[in-house]
Amino acid sequence: MNIGRFPAYEELKRHTAREVSPRLHGLRLVSWLGATAAGSRARMPVLADVKSRVTGLKRVARSEKERYSGGQERPLGGYLAAMSVYAAAVGTLAGVTRLIGRDVPDGLAAGDLLLAAVATHKLSRLITRDPVTSPLRAPFTTYQGQEGPAELDEEVRGQGARKVIGELITCPFCLDLWVATGLMTGYIYLPRATRLAVDTLAVLAGADLLQFGYSRLQDKEQS
Numbered sequence: 001m002n003i004g005r006f007p008a009y010e011e012l013k014r015h016t017a018r019e020v021s022p023r024l025h026g027l028r029l030v031s032w033l034g035a036t037a038a039g040s041r042a043r044m045p046v047l048a049d050v051k052s053r054v055t056g057l058k059r060v061a062r063s064e065k066e067r068y069s070g071g072q073e074r075p076l077g078g079y080l081a082a083m084s085v086y087a088a089a090v091g092t093l094a095g096v097t098r099l100i101g102r103d104v105p106d107g108l109a110a111g112d113l114l115l116a117a118v119a120t121h122k123l124s125r126l127i128t129r130d131p132v133t134s135p136l137r138a139p140f141t142t143y144q145g146q147e148g149p150a151e152l153d154e155e156v157r158g159q160g161a162r163k164v165i166g167e168l169i170t171c172p173f174c175l176d177l178w179v180a181t182g183l184m185t186g187y188i189y190l191p192r193a194t195r196l197a198v199d200t201l202a203v204l205a206g207a208d209l210l211q212f213g214y215s216r217l218q219d220k221e222q223s
Contacts, residue, residue: 078164086178093185104188112187112195119201120180122208124172125151127179140166149215 068074097104108116127133129151134143137154140162147153156166168174186194 073159073163075160075163078161081161082164082168086181090181097188102188108187112198115198115202116180116183116187118205119198120176120183121172122201122205123179124175128170128172128175137166137169141170149212 068076096102127136129147131150131152134152134154140156140158141154142157144153144155154170156163156170158166168178183194183198186197
C-alpha cells in the first residue's frame, strides 16, 4: 500500500520538514563556526612564527646596514629597489619579446658594438653632466659649479629614494647600464631608428673630440 497517497501523511511530512530544516541549518552553522574557530586557532601559531621570523630578518638587515655604512647615509634599501626595478624591466621585456615571437639577433657586428659603446658613453654624460639637462637633475642635486668643458659639478641631496635617484642620474658609470639596455632593446624593436640615434650620438662624441683638440691647439698658440 502506498501511504504517500493519504493527505494526512503528506501534511505530516511537510510539517516535519518545516520543523527539522531550521534545526539542521542551525547545526550546520554551529559546526562551520566551530571548524572556522579551530582553524583560526591552528593558524595563529604559524602566523606568530612568520611574524617573528620577519622581525628577526629586519633586525639583522638593520644591523648589517649600520655595520656597512659606518654612520654615513647609505640608502641600501633604495639601491635594492633600483636593482629590483631594473630586473623587473628586463624580465618584462624578455617575456614580451618571447610572447610576441620577436626575433632577437645573435649579436651585433663589431662596428655596431663600437658605435653603441660610444653612443652609451655620450648619452650617459649628456644626462648626468650636461648643463642643458640640469633641470632633470635639479630636484635631486645642488649646483656646485663647472667641471670641465660644458659639464657641471653637482652634489646629490636628500635621503632614501631621492638620494638613490640623484646618485643614478649624476653618475655616468651607473647610468651606462640603463642606457646600454635601452639601446639593445631598441635594436630588437626599432632597429632602424636605434641605429640612427646611435649614429647621431657617435657623431656628437666625435665632434667633442675635435672640440677638445681645437681648444688644445689654441692653448698652445697662446702660450
